[in-house]
Every structure is written in structure tokens, then in C-alpha cells.
Amino acid sequence: MYEPLFAYLEQRFPLSDDEKAVIASVVSHRLLKKGEFLLREGETARVGAFVAKGFLRSYVIDNKGKEHIIQFAPENWWVSDKSGMNPDTAATFFIDAIEDTEVLLMDLSGHLLLMDKVPGYAKSFQAGIQKRATAKDTRIVNSLTATAEERYDDFIKTYPSIAARVPQHMLASYLGITPETLSRIRKLQTRKR
Amino acid sequence: MYEPLFAYLEQRFPLSDDEKAVIASVVSHRLLKKGEFLLREGETARVGAFVAKGFLRSYVIDNKGKEHIIQFAPENWWVSDKSGMNPDTAATFFIDAIEDTEVLLMDLSGHLLLMDKVPGYAKSFQAGIQKRATAKDTRIVNSLTATAEERYDDFIKTYPSIAARVPQHMLASYLGITPETLSRIRKLQTRKR
């Protein structure tokens, strides 16, 4: 059951049997059916979730009722539900499953325990945080300056497997464009090729 | 010399004299004149910088030669020069001074030492990282979906003191709009009020 997580961590640092036991003790397991919520508005569970199988997405709904996808999370990705999002933006934060998925959940105390007991974990956590921060900077600059088509091409190139797996309107939402615009971009591109 | 940093930290957690000594020992001081660079392309110094006085900005120059401001950093802000930015975006990363400024620099080993020796530092560092991550998410959603005017209003409301201090074209760069557009937005708004 914990194998996908162990495998993920072992790609980053060696893991002893003892450490595996510690990890197993702080992680809980949950199955989500397609469409089911991991986090509904209001529940600030403050946990991290590791996607062992399937596909999650996190998104907000703004004050005009539109949803904006923040992140896609296929297998071997973490999502944090640290609700994030400034409360006074009036945006509400959700995580739900795009496919049937299997997640491993960890709460704050579990995280702190691992930081303490599993040296490799602390290090790779730091690295992950850092990497994600720069990815966000890149996305910010990109969204401020690139055209819809450039953003689309970029996404396809960077995450081809995700692009192939999510419905088009969700990709549009992630890219910050309307489904119509995305449809037109794709049409023009297939003509060219 | 270290006072601004101590004061900053003491807002977050109590600081003993011993701890102050540790901090002073890992921090170095530097003065920048207006326009001077803290970080030039290529130098990946991997340090954090605390702005004790003055004003820094970090920005990238994209492959079309346009500059995009990532962050403003007035007094009491940290900037990280973890070059960030994906190397293959062909964007190059800079930090320079908008005003004469005074920074306190810390390298990676210093940071790790503080994480180890100053418990409050580790905690408040975590909190800071988290806060910044959600701020970035907010900015992403905002830049993907809000109009130029909404982004401007938002910025004014969130960072009034920064808005008053930076030249307009830099604010435009941060917001991802042209200086002309910003000028027009401002004109329309003063009419209304």
C-alpha cells in the first residue's frame, strides 16, 4: 500500500526499513472516486497528500463564480491543502479527483516527525519546496507575458503526459483562457502540421 | 548595523543575546547604490538577502529582451537569489537596487547554522516560505484571470507603500502590462474620483 511512496522517496534518498516503518505509521490511506473531494471548502485539514494512483486537481472559485485550476497532481505528486489563498480574496479552495485515485495523507504532526526522524526527508522536502517556488515564478512571468498559444505550447512541451490526460476545458482553466480559445488554438495548429 | 534584522526577527520570536551573536556571525553587510546589482546573471551565489534599508527589485529578461519584475523588496523583506527560473526558459535573472540600499547577506551554510542553532528562526522560516507560496498562487490566479485594471487596484490595495515608491513603468512591468496601459488606467480612475 505504501510502496508508491517508498519508491518515490527512494528515488531521492536511501530508506532503511526502520524509516519505512516510521513513515507508514504517520501516513493514512484513502480512496477517492472520480469527482470526489479531498478537501472541501472550510476544512483546513493542513495535510499533505501524496497521489499514489490516479489524478487530483486543486482549484479555486473566484467571486464571479469561475473556477481556476491551480495545480494538477498525477501519480507521484504532492498536493498541499494548506488552504493557501488569501481569505480576503473571497476565493474558495478545493481539491477533487479527476480520476479514481488513491492518496496517502499526512498531517502536520506526521510531517514534523519525519522532518525529525528521517534526515533524507527533511532535505528532499526543502529541495521540493524550492523547486516548486521557482516553478511558480516561472508560471507567473509566463502568465503575465506569454500569449494563450505560447502558454499552451509551453504546457504541452513541459507536461505532455498531463496534457494528454485532462479534459480540454480543465487545461484551459489552468492556462487561464476560455475553452473556446483553446479549441481555436488547437484547430489552427493541426492545420499547420 | 544588524539592528533592523534583529528587530525584524524579534517581531516573530524572542531573541537572546547569544542568538544575536550567532546571527551576526553568519551575516555580512553590503551597500548598494541606486542601480547597482546585487546579483548579476551567472553568479549563483545562493544566498538570501535581507533589506535593512532601501529598495531592491528582482527581475528576469526574457528571450525577446523584455524585462519582467518578479518581486519588489523594500525594507524588512527578504530576497532569495536562488537564481530560480528554469534554465531552459532562456530567461536570465537579476537583482538590483531601485534606491541606495543596505543589505544583510547570508549564505547557505549560515542559513543552515541558524536553522540548527536558533529554533525560532527555523519555525519562522517555514512560516515565511509557506506564506510566500500562497502569495504566489494568488498572484498566478490573479494574473491569469483579472484584467489590467483589477490587477492594478489589487496591488494598490495590497501594497500601497510600494506603489507609492516605485516608478510607474516598473509597476507596469510587475503587473505584466505596458506603461501606456497603466497610464491610461490611472487617468480614467482619477476622472472618476
Added chain:
DNA sequence: CGTTTGCTTGAATTCTGTCAAAGCAGGTGG
């Protein structure tokens, strides 16, 4: 099947960028 959901297409409209020019400081050197 019938209904829902997602994707496509068209036309009109809005927003923002580009290009070009002119006004307005602030700073510098004479």
C-alpha cells in the same frame, strides 16, 4: 434512448499592445 457534458464554430465586442509623438520633469555641465 434521452440527457448531460464537452468540444467546436461564428460574429460581435472589449481589452491591451504597438507605434509614434509630444510634454515634463530632474540632473548635469557649462
Added chain:
DNA sequence: CCACCTGCTTTGACAGAATTCAAGCAAACG
């Protein structure tokens, strides 16, 4: 102290990109 630069902001005209609104169609689902 003044004239001149130079950099920043404003303004106008125009072009292009993307949204909105509306409708149609196909595939998926119960």
C-alpha cells in the same frame, strides 16, 4: 543660474488577441 539632455509619463490612432454570447454537434452515461 540657465540650457540642454535624458528618462519617464502621457496621448492618440490603429491592429491584434482573447472574451462573450449563441448555436450546433458528438460522445459518454445512466
